[in-house]
Amino acid sequence: MNSFKILTKAALVSGILLLSACDDRLTELNENPNVVDQATANPNMLMPTIMSDAGMGYVDLGYNDIAGVVQHTQKDGWYSGHNHYDWTPQDWSRWYNLLRNNDFLYQRATQLGYKFHQGVALTMKSFMFGVVTDLWGDAPYTNALKGGQSNDFLRPAYDSQEVIYKGIIEDLKTASALFATKDVTGYRTGYDIYFDGNAERWQKFANSLLLRYYMRISAKMPDVAKAGIESIYTSGVYLKTAAEDATMNYIGTTAGNSWPAAVAFQADPSEYRRRKPCQTLLEKQLATGDPRMTVWFAPVYCRWVEDATLTTAVDPFIRKNGVIQTGTVSLTDAKYLAEVKAGNKFTRHYNPALLGRKLDTGEYVGVPPGLVDPSSYNFNPTPGQVVENQHVSQLSETYRGSSGGLLRARLMSAAEVSFILAEAAQKGWAVGDAEMHYNSGVKNSLDTWGVGSRYATYIANPLVAYNKTLERIMEQKWIAGWTAATEAWFDYRRTGLPAFKAGPASAAVVLPVRFPYGDNELNFNTANTDAGLGNLEVTTYSGARGKNSQWSKPWIIRGTNKPW
Numbered sequence: 001m002n003s004f005k006i007l008t009k010a011a012l013v014s015g016i017l018l019l020s021a022c023d024d025r026l027t028e029l030n031e032n033p034n035v036v037d038q039a040t041a042n043p044n045m046l047m048p049t050i051m052s053d054a055g056m057g058y059v060d061l062g063y064n065d066i067a068g069v070v071q072h073t074q075k076d077g078w079y080s081g082h083n084h085y086d087w088t089p090q091d092w093s094r095w096y097n098l099l100r101n102n103d104f105l106y107q108r109a110t111q112l113g114y115k116f117h118q119g120v121a122l123t124m125k126s127f128m129f130g131v132v133t134d135l136w137g138d139a140p141y142t143n144a145l146k147g148g149q150s151n152d153f154l155r156p157a158y159d160s161q162e163v164i165y166k167g168i169i170e171d172l173k174t175a176s177a178l179f180a181t182k183d184v185t186g187y188r189t190g191y192d193i194y195f196d197g198n199a200e201r202w203q204k205f206a207n208s209l210l211l212r213y214y215m216r217i218s219a220k221m222p223d224v225a226k227a228g229i230e231s232i233y234t235s236g237v238y239l240k241t242a243a244e245d246a247t248m249n250y251i252g253t254t255a256g257n258s259w260p261a262a263v264a265f266q267a268d269p270s271e272y273r274r275r276k277p278c279q280t281l282l283e284k285q286l287a288t289g290d291p292r293m294t295v296w297f298a299p300v301y302c303r304w305v306e307d308a309t310l311t312t313a314v315d316p317f318i319r320k321n322g323v324i325q326t327g328t329v330s331l332t333d334a335k336y337l338a339e340v341k342a343g344n345k346f347t348r349h350y351n352p353a354l355l356g357r358k359l360d361t362g363e364y365v366g367v368p369p370g371l372v373d374p375s376s377y378n379f380n381p382t383p384g385q386v387v388e389n390q391h392v393s394q395l396s397e398t399y400r401g402s403s404g405g406l407l408r409a410r411l412m413s414a415a416e417v418s419f420i421l422a423e424a425a426q427k428g429w430a431v432g433d434a435e436m437h438y439n440s441g442v443k444n445s446l447d448t449w450g451v452g453s454r455y456a457t458y459i460a461n462p463l464v465a466y467n468k469t470l471e472r473i474m475e476q477k478w479i480a481g482w483t484a485a486t487e488a489w490f491d492y493r494r495t496g497l498p499a500f501k502a503g504p505a506s507a508a509v510v511l512p513v514r515f516p517y518g519d520n521e522l523n524f525n526t527a528n529t530d531a532g533l534g535n536l537e538v539t540t541y542s543g544a545r546g547k548n549s550q551w552s553k554p555w556i557i558r559g560t561n562k563p564w
Contacts, residue, residue, distance in 0.1 A: 038104070043117045044191040046105040050124055051193050052257070053098050055248035055409035058131065062485040063260050069511055070478065070488040071280035071500055074367040076375040076392075077385030078274060083370050084506045087550050091518035095132050096144065099125065103145040114186040116199055119178035123206045126168040126175070127411065130213060133164040134490055135515045137554030138532035141167060155525045158532035161555040165217050169228065172210045176237075179203035193248055194411075205246045207232050208239045208412050211420045212487070218427075219494055219560050229424045233431040239414040240440075242447035246412040252403025262402040273333055273388045275395050276374075280500070282366030282393070284479065288463045291451035295396060295406070296482060297364055301336040302390040304361040304378070307349035313356075314379065315349045318390075322347070329381045333388045337397075346390070350379070365392045370503015406449065410484050415444035419477035426470055435466040438473055445480035471497055494556065496563035508541040510564045512550035513557060522548070 067073045068082035080086040102124050109117030132139050140156035141164045159167075179199045187197040195201040211232055218225035232238055239245060251257045255265035263269035277297045285293040302318050318325050321344055331339065331346075339346070352358050360378050367374050376383040378391040388394060401407055418441035425434035442459055446452045458464055466472060474497035481488035492500060493513050502509050514536075521529045533547040537558045541551035557563070 041104070041108055042188075043105050043108045043112065043114060043186070044188045046101060046108070047117070047120060047191050048193050050098055050102050050105060051248065053094075054124060054128055055411060056250075056257075057094055057098075058411055058486070059409045059483060060260060061131075061135075062481070062487075063483050066489050067275075067483075067485040068278075068369075070481070070485045070492060071278040071369050072482060072485050072488070073275050073281075073395075074278045074369060074371075074374055075274045076276055076367060076377070076389060077270065079374055083374060083503065085502075085512045085550060086507050087512070087516060089518045089522065089548070090135070090515040091520060092132055092136060092139070093518075093520065095128050096140075099128050100145055102128065109186075112186060115178045115181055116184040116187050116197070116202075119175040119199070119202060119206070120192070122171045122175035122178070123202065123209065126171045126206075126209060126213075129164060130168055130209070131486070133161050133168075134216070134486070134556075136517060137161055137514055137556075138535050139164065140528070155528060157528050160535060162220070165213060165556075168213055169210060169224075172206050172213070175206045176203050176210070179206060180237075194246060201244065203237055204239050204244060205412055207235065207237050208246070208417045211238060211417055212412070215420050215423065216490065216494070216556065219562070220556060226424075226427075226429050229420070230430050233421060233424075239412060239417045241414050242444045242452075244414055245410055245448065248409040248411070250403035250407055250409070252401075258402035259399070259407040261399070263400045264402050269333070269400065270385055272400055273394060274385060275399070276389070277364070277366040277393050277395070279366035279368045280498075281479065282364055284475070286362070286364060288461045289458065290479070291446065291454040291458060292449045292479070292482070293364065295398070295449045295451060297366075297393045298396050299363045300365050300391055300393055301331070301340065301388070302346040302348050303363060304359045304391060305347045305349045306352055306358075306361060308351060308353065310349050310351040310354070313351055313354040317348075319347045319349070320344055330387055330390050333394075336388075336390065348391070355379075359391070367392055368503060369501070370506040372505040410448075413444065413448060413480070413484070415441045415448060415480040416477065416484075416487060418444055419473055419480065422473050423470065426468075426473065434468070434473075438466045438476070441473075441480065442476055445476075448480075449482075470495065474498060493563050494560070508543070508551055510541055510551065513563070514550055514552065514554050516545065516548045516550055 065082045068075065069085060075082040102121055106118060106121035106125070109121055129141060138158040138160050141159035143153050143156040146153035179202045182199050184197050184199055189197060211229055214225040214228040250259050252262070255262065258265065261271040261275070263272050266272070282293065282297065284290070315324070317328050318330065336346070350359060365378055367377050371377060373383065375385060375389060377389065380389040380391055382389070398406055418437045421431050422434045422437035422441060424431045425437055439459060442464065443452060443455050446455050446458065464476070474491060474495055477491060478488045478498050492498065492511065500511050502511055517529055517532065535555060536547045537553040538547055539551050539553060542549040543551065
């Protein structure tokens with residue numbers, strides 16, 4: 001699908017909402033002929049900007065610092081927020097700006113009687129408000145999109161998480177019913193960059209999001225969650241195969257519409273080089289022969305070799321195809337990449353008896369979480385971020401790219417749905433067999449990453465095969481959440497699984513559970529933000545920041561003793 005070909009047209013509408021803040025006394029002389037009139041705006045033109053920005057925002061979370069939280073990756077430069085959760089107040093304006101545009105989409109679709117566009121708007125509203133409340137806790141919801149009507153709406157009150165989650169669920173139910181009519185009146189081909197006007201696929205997406213949010217509230221409202229999940233399962237309308245995943249392409253022409261940290265738009269691709277696989281994830285994959293590992297990660301450029309005959313603790317220089325390269329302790333990333341592609345192998349010998357410790361001699365090496373100096377790990381001779389750590393794996397070459405292939409925003413996957421149903425079945429809910437759903441989750445994830453042909457071997461591994469425990473389900477769901485780490489974080493938050501341990505330099509000895517409210521809210525919507533803060537549970541880890549801490553518990557986990 002050509003995801004962004006109409007974004008230029010859609011950009012014309014970005015000015016629409018600016019008009020809502022203007023005084024009613026504007027005359028015809030003040031009208032801008034280059035801005036689409038709110039009364040005649042075509043809802044098709046609003047959809048691509050909303051969808052693309054939501055998709056990119058979701059990946060920006062799941063590929064960046066939240067990937068550090070759930071120990072998919074670690075950074076060895078500019079790493080404190082990624083590895084140590086050293087977060088300052090986080091602004092949510094990106095999401096509310098999109099929500100305002102989306103609200104206008106819904107209003108125009110309603111005025112025109114376009115059921116399909118209404119369903120899209122309600123689904124995207126649910127997705128984006130879900131992101132907001134999942135990340136921060138209580139947030140403006142009921143009056144959030146009514147700015148300009150009164151001062152109260154300019155400084156909207158916060159709704160509780162309970163109210164927001166209930167609203168999300170009701171909106172998704174309505175969206176599903178709209179899509180069920182198959183009425184796509186008014187839709188123009190190409191403007192829906194997820195499913196190109198396919199109402200059936202949108203209904204599967206909406207119902208799958210319902211499964212996500214029913215499971216999200218399962219500890220707080222178990223009866224509602226059970227009935228909701230059983231109803232969706234009975235309907236049979238949800239994502240079942242990787243081919244049905246809710247995904248979005250990147251266009252790849254600028255840094256702003258490309259995969260995060262695409263090297264084409266960096267004079268020095270240091271942002272790409274900073275990301276390393278986390279040892280927590282990589283060790284699991286190595287232990288099970290996970291075929292996704294080689295898709296996501298690259299072998300080390302220079303592999304350590306134990307050598308008891310070495311008369312010095314460490315080779316002073318690297319070896320190329322076994323031959324010492326006198327004077328060369330390391331190569332640049334670009335040089336290594338070219339040499340490795342040409343078939344050359346690089347090693348460096350060390351004598352563990354003389355060095356006094358063991359080094360990781362593996363072909364794939366990850367960085368342990370929360371180190372004081374991650375760039376020095378595994379005896380790197382070039383610490384810092386100017387030259388890559390030759391003794392630690394980088395992400396695969398795929399992630400140097402800008403667009404295409406596996407570089408897609410994944411908003412919801414069949415793998416996630418299957419693991420949700422496996423967990424529900426594990427609880428004894430009427431959704432079929434837990435092992436069947438678990439196996440489907442594993443298979444769908446392998447299919448997503450192009451290694452489905454290796455499913456039979458992988459699932460037969462005793463460390464992978466279903467063992468009737470929630471731990472096994474959540475472990476595989478966590479792995480399958482690669483590049484969508486937000487879901488792994490929220491699953492960990494409500495279950496405590498996988499049982500992550502914070503690293504030695506982390507700001508607390510446990511993982512965080514929310515984003516702190518941003519400065520704009522604290523400074524300009526103080527009374528309402530204070531009310532939201534009042535609903536957080538201060539913990540022994542909240543620290544000097546008090547209630548507005550990443551370690552204060554929101555309603556969704558308050559009183560559950562999870563994750564810690």
